[in-house]
Amino acid sequence: MAMPIYAKLRAGVVTTSAAQTQALAAELAAALPDDAILALHGDLGVGKTTFTQGLARAFGIETPVTSPTFNLYTTYLGKNGRTVVHLDAYRIENERQFDDLMIEDFLSKPYCLVVEWPEKIATWLPARTLHLTLSIESPGQHRVVLT
Ligand SMILES: Nc1ncnc2c1ncn2[C@@H]1O[C@H](COP(=O)(O)OP(=O)(O)OP(=O)(O)O)[C@@H](O)[C@H]1O
Numbered sequence: 001m002a003m004p005i006y007a008k009l010r011a012g013v014v015t016t017s018a019a020q021t022q023a024l025a026a027e028l029a030a031a032l033p034d035d036a037i038l039a040l041h042g043d044l045g046v047g048k049t050t051f052t053q054g055l056a057r058a059f060g061i062e063t064p065v066t067s068p069t070f071n072l073y074t075t076y077l078g079k080n081g082r083t084v085v086h087l088d089a090y091r092i093e094n095e096r097q098f099d100d101l102m103i104e105d106f107l108s109k110p111y112c113l114v115v116e117w118p119e120k121i122a123t124w125l126p127a128r129t130l131h132l133t134l135s136i137e138s139p140g141q142h143r144v145v146l147t
């Protein structure tokens, strides 16, 4: 029998392509509760947005997920009203700035909140947040671990 996704991610998974990282995210998406919060840790280019793309596809979102450049976050409506909120906290200077954005609304269903650079808004993330750390092992080989 295949290992359940949470156990697999806790042990750490190495992917050898962006498509594999997306498939891994899709596998996780199928096991998530309706009000999931995902914190995607890791440096520039480790695959946080790529992972989010796979997750969004699994929610039935056809719109391609790109890095939210001008806005802090983007919402994507998926099937059954479930919505992925993709927040890139990279440019947040301090948590006070974040305070003004009313993100609390996205901490409940039907929102699945995915945060890149979650350390920028650490105090805002509830204890039930799933923390995933991505890293690059070698060119093309990326690791994803649930911590
Ligand atoms: N195994 C892999 N998993 C994920 N991405 C991979 C993999 N191999 C190569 N890549 C490439 O690495 C890049 C990851 O970029 P991505 O935008 O997802 O990173 P990011 O963590 O969101 O970066 P940033 O912090 O700049 O937002 C993509 O160009 C992707 O195609």
Ligand SMILES: [Mg+2]
Binding pocket: 048, 049, 050, 067, 116
């Ligand atoms: Mg990104």
